[in-house]
Every structure is written in C-alpha cells, then in structure tokens.
Amino acid sequence: MALAVGMRVLTRALLRPWARGLRVAPGRTGPAAGGGDGMRCFGSPRVLVEPDPAAGVAVVKMRNPPVNSLSLEFLTELLISLEKLENDKTFHGIILTSDCPGIFSAGLDLTEMCGRKPEHYVEYWKAVQETWLRFYLSNLVVIAAINGVSPAGGCLLSLTCDYRVLANNPKYTIGLNETLLGIVAPFWFKDTMVNTIGHRATERALQLGLLFPPAEALRVGVVDQVVPEDQVQSTARSVMAQWLAIPDHARQLTKTLMRKPTADRLLTERDADIQTFVRFICRDSVQKSLHAYLEKLKQKKG
Numbered sequence: 569m570a571l572a573v574g575m576r577v578l579t580r581a582l583l584r585p586w587a588r589g590l591r592v593a594p595g596r597t598g599p600a601a602g603g604g605d606g607m608r609c610f611g612s613p614r615v616l617v618e619p620d621p622a623a624g625v626a627v628v629k630m631r632n633p634p635v636n637s638l639s640l641e642f643l644t645e646l647l648i649s650l651e652k653l654e655n656d657k658t659f660h661g662i663i664l665t666s667d668c669p670g671i672f673s674a675g676l677d678l679t680e681m682c683g684r685k686p687e688h689y690v691e692y693w694k695a696v697q698e699t700w701l702r703f704y705l706s707n708l709v710v711i712a713a714i715n716g717v718s719p720a721g722g723c724l725l726s727l728t729c730d731y732r733v734l735a736n737n738p739k740y741t742i743g744l745n746e747t748l749l750g751i752v753a754p755f756w757f758k759d760t761m762v763n764t765i766g767h768r769a770t771e772r773a774l775q776l777g778l779l780f781p782p783a784e785a786l787r788v789g790v791v792d793q794v795v796p797e798d799q800v801q802s803t804a805r806s807v808m809a810q811w812l813a814i815p816d817h818a819r820q821l822t823k824t825l826m827r828k829p830t831a832d833r834l835l836t837e838r839d840a841d842i843q844t845f846v847r848f849i850c851r852d853s854v855q856k857s858l859h860a861y862l863e864k865l866k867q868k869k870g
C-alpha cells in the first residue's frame with residue numbers, strides 16, 4: 569500500500585513534461601564511468617551519474633547550481649536516478665556527492681515554500697517526503713561524500729545515507745538549522761537525527777538550530793568520518809568496498825529492520841503531515857520569516 573502510494577508520486581513525477589527524456593542523457597565514458605567497459609555516464613540536467621560497473625557502484629553528483637537547493641524538479645531528477653540505479657542489478661551502492669564547489673546542498677528550496685499556492689505546497693511536500701522515504705529505505709548502500717556546507721534539508725539528505733564522510737573545511741557546517749529560519753523541523757526530520765545522534769544531542773541541536781563544523785559534527789556523530797578535502801571521494805569508495813563485502817541480503821534486511829519503524833511512522837501519517845506542513849507554511853508569520861531570510865541571503869552579497 570505504502571509502496572503503491574510512493575510509486576504513484578514517482579509515476580506522476582515521471583509524467584511531468586519536464587521530467588520526460590530525463591532517463592537517457594548524453595553520456596560520456598571515462599575513468600569514473602568504469603573506463604574500458606563502455607558504460608556511460610547518464611543522468612539528467614541536475615543529476616550526473618558516473619557508473620563504475622566493475623565495482624557495482626555509481627557516483628551520483630548533485631548539480632543544481634548555485635547551491636543545490638532541493639527544488640521540485642531537482643528532487644524528481646534525484647528520485648529518477650535512484651530508481652534507475654535500484655532497478656539495475658549491476659549496482660549495489662551509490663556515493664552521493666555534489667558537483668557545486670563548497671556546497672553539498674543548501675536544503676529545501678525556499679522559493680518552493682514562499683508565496684505559492686497551497687496546491688503547490690502539497691505537491692512539493694509530497695516530493696520531499698518521497699525523497700526521504702526512498703533514500704532512507706533504499707536497498708543500495710548509500711554513502712554521502714559531503715564536500716560542502718549542508719544545512720537543514722541538505723543535512724537530512726545526508727542523514728538518509730548509511731555512512732557520512734565530511735571534508736575537513738571549517739566552512740562545511742552541517743545540521744538541522746530550521747529554528748533559525750523561524751520554522752520547525754517535522755517529526756521525521758527529528759526522528760532521523762535522533763536515530764543518528766541520540767535524543768539529548770538532537771534536542772539541543774534542533775532547538776538551537778546548530779550547524780556543526782567538521783570536528784563538532786564528528787564528535788556529536790552527525791558524520792562518521794572527517795577527512796582532508798581531497799580524500800573525501802577516495803574515502804567514500806574505501807568505505808563502500810567495506811560495506812559491499814557484507815552479504816547483501818543480510819545487510820539489506822538489517823537496514824530495513826533498523827529503519828522501517830521510523831519510515832512507517834511517516835507512511836501512516838503521510839497525509840496528516842502534508843496538511844500540517846501546508847497549514848504551517850501558509851501562516852503569515854511563517855511566510856514573513858521565510859521572505860526575510862531569503863532577503864537576508866540576497867543582501868549578504870551587496
């Protein structure tokens with residue numbers, strides 16, 4: 569049932585005019601593409617997939633400049649790439665990383681949550697839910713190679729992964745900073761963080777909207793490893809090899825065992841969660857906070 573709902577959202581997404589033709593993008597071969605065996609890079613305008621079939625791994629690069637904000641189009645493309653890799657028996661793991669220098673992801677796209685109609689908020693929130701569910705429950709090993717700053721939804725995306733490697737750069741902060749924007753992280757954002765760093769650390773981090781620099785992120789457990797910037801990808805690959813050495817069925821079942829109760833909570837409260845989001849985001853006070861925050865981001869340049 570839950571899966572059917574998910575499939576409907578994805579199918580609807582695939583039927584959108586701008587989503588058509590995303591499945592086959594001009595490819596190129598190269599070392600990251602598995603070299604000699606001719607498998608090509610594929611993807612879509614905002615998601616580049618570099619397959620390494622020999623290793624059973626694909627590197628998924630987010631490229632929605634300038635900041636990889638998680639717009640509706642971008643989320644849909646991410647989901648399409650994930651689905652494609654999951655359906656291809658060649659792949660057992662993906663490394664999720666960014667193609668935008670210094671930015672992993674700026675989180676949810678604020679322009680999707682500002683000044684739009686309620687119907688748009690419903691559609692957007694369904695896509696956010698679906699992305700979380702699909703990544704959180706993916707049968708593939710998913711490793712985040714975090715090569716940039718990662719606030720809010722960007723942090724959440726990395727928390728859906730099985731392992732997080734963060735580049736050691738003081739600018740690359742990570743955390744759920746929603747309260748700083750005058751908004752509240754939904755229960756499943758919070759649950760994902762609790763599952764990662766525990767209740768007390770989450771309580772503090774979420775109330776204060778903490779964005780952790782690398783050493784702090786490692787200490788609190790938001791990330792599993794901090795490495796020099798030029799070693800993020802190679803470290804992610806070594807970690808991947810370690811995870812792929814485990815019998816796949818046993819690892820997958822264990823992942824499901826660990827994560828299903830958290831996912832089920834959203835699956836059973838999905839519609840209510842959408843209504844809560846729409847009610848909240850439509851409030852004048854919330855719209856004002858978000859507008860002011862966006863304005864502040866824009867003025868930062870001037």
Ligand SMILES: CCCC/C=C/CC(=O)SCCNC(=O)CCNC(=O)[C@H](O)C(C)(C)COP(=O)(O)OP(=O)(O)OC[C@H]1O[C@@H](n2cnc3c(N)ncnc32)[C@H](O)[C@@H]1OP(=O)(O)O
Nearest residue numbers: 634635637674675676677678679719720721751752865866
């Ligand atoms: C019940 C409600 C729950 C909803 C949950 C929401 C979770 C979220 O994810 S909310 C989003 C939280 N994200 C942030 O707080 C990050 C905001 N962005 C930044 O702090 C910075 O942009 C950055 C540190 C990521 C990058 O800084 P940098 O100096 O390199 O770039 P900027 O000049 O700031 O930004 C460039 C450009 O991009 C626009 N932008 C930045 N972030 C977002 C975003 N999340 N959504 C939409 N647009 C974003 C920024 O306004 C600039 O636009 P212009 O070039 O037009 O000025």
